[in-house]
Amino acid sequence: MVPRRRSEALRALVGGLGLVALVVITTVVPQGATGAPVPAAVATTTSTHSTPREPNEKKVCDKFGSTPVANGRYEVQNDLWGASTSQCVIAFDTGFRVEANHNKSSGPASYPSIVFGCNYGNCTKGTPFPRPISDLGDLRTTWATTTPAKGDYNVSYDIWLDPTARKTGRPTGLELMIWLKHTDRVNPIGKKVGETTLDGVPYEVWQGKADVTTISYVRKQATNSVTNLSIPTFVTDATKRGVAKPGWYMTSVQAGFEPWIGGTGLATTNFSVTRNGQ
Numbered sequence: 001m002v003p004r005r006r007s008e009a010l011r012a013l014v015g016g017l018g019l020v021a022l023v024v025i026t027t028v029v030p031q032g033a034t035g036a037p038v039p040a041a042v043a044t045t046t047s048t049h050s051t052p053r054e055p056n057e058k059k060v061c062d063k064f065g066s067t068p069v070a071n072g073r074y075e076v077q078n079d080l081w082g083a084s085t086s087q088c089v090i091a092f093d094t095g096f097r098v099e100a101n102h103n104k105s106s107g108p109a110s111y112p113s114i115v116f117g118c119n120y121g122n123c124t125k126g127t128p129f130p131r132p133i134s135d136l137g138d139l140r141t142t143w144a145t146t147t148p149a150k151g152d153y154n155v156s157y158d159i160w161l162d163p164t165a166r167k168t169g170r171p172t173g174l175e176l177m178i179w180l181k182h183t184d185r186v187n188p189i190g191k192k193v194g195e196t197t198l199d200g201v202p203y204e205v206w207q208g209k210a211d212v213t214t215i216s217y218v219r220k221q222a223t224n225s226v227t228n229l230s231i232p233t234f235v236t237d238a239t240k241r242g243v244a245k246p247g248w249y250m251t252s253v254q255a256g257f258e259p260w261i262g263g264t265g266l267a268t269t270n271f272s273v274t275r276n277g278q
Contacts (some may be wrong), residue, residue, distance in 0.1 A: 003171040006128075029036040054092035069093050072125035074271065075115040079256075080136070083109035087263060094270050095144075100263025113158065113256025116273040121168040127273050130165040130249040133239070136232045137276045141196075142224040143255050144270040147181065150264025154182035155224070158254040159231065165249050173248050176238055178229075181222040186260060188216035195220075198220075198233050207243065215243050 039155050053103050058067045064107055066077035076091035087100035089112045102109035117129035158177040162171040177188065190208015196217075197203070204218040215238050231253065238244040257266045 005033075013068040015229045026097040028031055028200075031269070053097075056093055057087055058091045060091060061086070063087075065083075067091050068124070069096075070112070073116070075122065075124050077113055077119075078110070081114055082107060087111065087112065090113050095268030097268075098257065098259070098263045098266040102259050102261055102263050104260045108258035108260055111254075111256050111258055112266070113160070114268055114271050115254045116229060117160075117250070118167040118256075119196045120170070120252075121254050123167060129253075130162070130167060130251045133161065133232075133244065133248050133250055134246060135207025136235065136250060138226045139231045139275050141231060141253060141255070141273045141274070142225075142227045142229070142270065143180075143268065143272075145180070145265045146256075146265070146269060147224060148262060148265025151265070152183045152185050152260040153262070153266060154186050155180045155266075156258065157254070158256070159234070160254075161235075161244055161248045162251050162252045163245065163248055166251050171251050173211060174238065174244050175212055176244070177214065177235060178234060179214040179216055180226060181224060186258070188218060189214050190197070190216075196237060198237060199230055205241075207241075213243050215241070231273075239260070250257060 015061050056069070060067050062076045062077065062078060063080040064078065066075050068075050070093045076089055076096045077086060078089050080087045083104055085100065085101050085102050087098065087102070087110055090097040090099065096112065096114060098112050100110070116124055117127050122130070141157070143157075145154070149182060154192065158176070159176040160171040160235065161171050161173040161176065177223065188206040189210060190206050192204055193207045194205045196205055198217070202220045202222060206216040206218060217234055235244060235250070239246060255268065255271055259266060
């Protein structure tokens, strides 16, 4: 299978010096990296979990496997792109749980996540995407998570923009991340370029580039959940900074985790995206 993710070399750190390929040195601790969309429909392995906790649970263990949830409105993807250790996601209508025991010191092992939109040709049922960023409307998201006491990871949205109304292939415009929480050793790709307050919440702003430009909004007050978060607020800020262009399209909203060490205990318990209340 041709890898759909960035090569590990673009994310890995050399000797703990914080050197990321194609990105300037920004910190002495290892820097994390950003997720990228993978083909949600490449391979799907589903089975009933041995000890189900939620209705309609399905287990996905293929590296790039996925499965629809909530009658197809969302897609849960395993996305084990950066490690040889095993990983499964237990998907259900409102989210998913991660089963993994990764041990990477140089970058993310994976991006298990839930997707709303179009991702490598697989569009979730009823999605408004691709959609011009000038016509996003009142686009909001609610997300609740649980995180373990041990391990290294981040809890982050991955929102993709493209110059065209792309449904297939990899977006080429901008990767916009919103980090709700992260452990101490894990930072976004690139360097910190400033701070901002959006909807009353303070964020650090990081920018970098591996194969596409990435802007990351890192919440200064960590949280495991957000309610009715306004996505256009972040897109507007990224446009003002010149990394998003007014004529571009949003192709998907994804929410998940980038585990470096561990993984079990990461879970999405509730997720939704609505546009104009629907």
